[in-house]
């Protein structure tokens with residue numbers, strides 16, 4: 197989604213540029229198609245830690261940015277004005293229920309009347325807050341936008357899939373006119389500028405980022421919640437928030453967040469969230485899953501929703517790799533020489549929408 201947003205921003209805002217996308221796998225096979233399709237600001241959950249690390253003023257600015265980001269996603273799709281993209285991607289605005297499982301959170305204490313909790317069909321919860329969000333079928337959204345860009349800019353956009361980049365170097369004066377030589381397994385590409393949209397894999401091309409941006413494997417699941425759970429997928433989504441837990445003895449980490457959307461047509465519930473040992477979570481392999489999380493994710497709905505049978509029926513579980521930064525905020529902007537090993541002239545970034553939120557650590561860099 198970052199690559200798509202950047203390509204779109206460049207093509208629309210800079211008519212003299214041509215854009216070549218070099219993708220190691222198939223188009224949209226990374227986290228962008230494997231996620232929960234929840235278009236949300238994570239601020240409610242992350243705000244306390246933002247205040248702790250960056251102070252209240254910056255925390256508010258970041259929170260407002262994440263809300264604008266959600267709005268921009270809808271604006272971008274609306275501006276494309278393609279009914280097929282809307283239909284296929286099932287993009288929709290929803291009311292998000294933020295379900296709090298314990299009364300005391302680090303900074304938030306919220307207790308709702310029993311009536312309100314009942315109104316939403318919940319049990320075993322301390323309270324509920326209501327907020328705005330969106331939901332989407334992410335693979336269809338991003339491939340739909342790529343298709344739109346290819347159609348609109350056939351002369352200026354080239355997409356090379358299954359073309360892993362192995363290095364980027366400054367071109368030597370006798371090697372050609374392009375400022376950079378990008379080496380790929382299929383040959384070299386010359387470019388005047390390079391933007392890395394490589395998420396969890398950024399440190400592979402930029403080794404000084406190792407340990408600063410690192411992969412975290414997340415699980416997603418599709419579940420059948422049974423016939424008694426009303427299908428409000430067209431108008432509602434859910435986040436279940438509990439205290440973050442770390443058990444040093446077992447090495448288990450619980451992120452304290454489950455996020456849930458529902459497909460309005462099929463009724464499938466999409467539930468994601470992590471509760472697993474660090475060795476499983478710190479992985480860049482999305483052909484495997486986090487085994488503990490893969491079981492626990494089926495206990496979420498029955499625990500908090502009255503009308504869910506004691507067990508939901510698992511339909512599918514899959515994983516995706518997220519890039520996390522050490523301080524939890526996105527990495528964005530010109531790369532310093534200490535990261536690239538090259539001295540670079542800095543130029544401004546064009547306006548770029550990052551798409552959905554929870555873009556935890558993507559490097560978008562202008563060299």
Ligand SMILES: Cc1cc2nc3c(=O)[nH]c(=O)nc-3n(C[C@H](O)[C@H](O)[C@H](O)COP(=O)(O)OP(=O)(O)OC[C@H]3O[C@@H](n4cnc5c(N)ncnc54)[C@H](O)[C@@H]3O)c2cc1C
Pocket residue numbers: 197198199218219220221224225226227228229230231232233234235236359360361362393394395396397398400401413414415416455468514515516517518552553554555556558
């Ligand atoms: C299970 C799960 C659930 C999630 N749920 C949500 C959610 O509900 N809502 C939300 O907002 N966010 C969610 N996220 C987070 C969101 O999916 C990511 O933040 C977002 O997809 C990051 O997009 P990206 O384009 O930066 O990275 P990616 O989609 O990972 O794309 C990076 C691309 O770079 C390519 N690449 C890497 N190295 C190279 C190389 N050397 N050469 C060529 N290509 C390379 C990769 O192949 C990949 O296609 C979830 C993530 C996961 C894993």
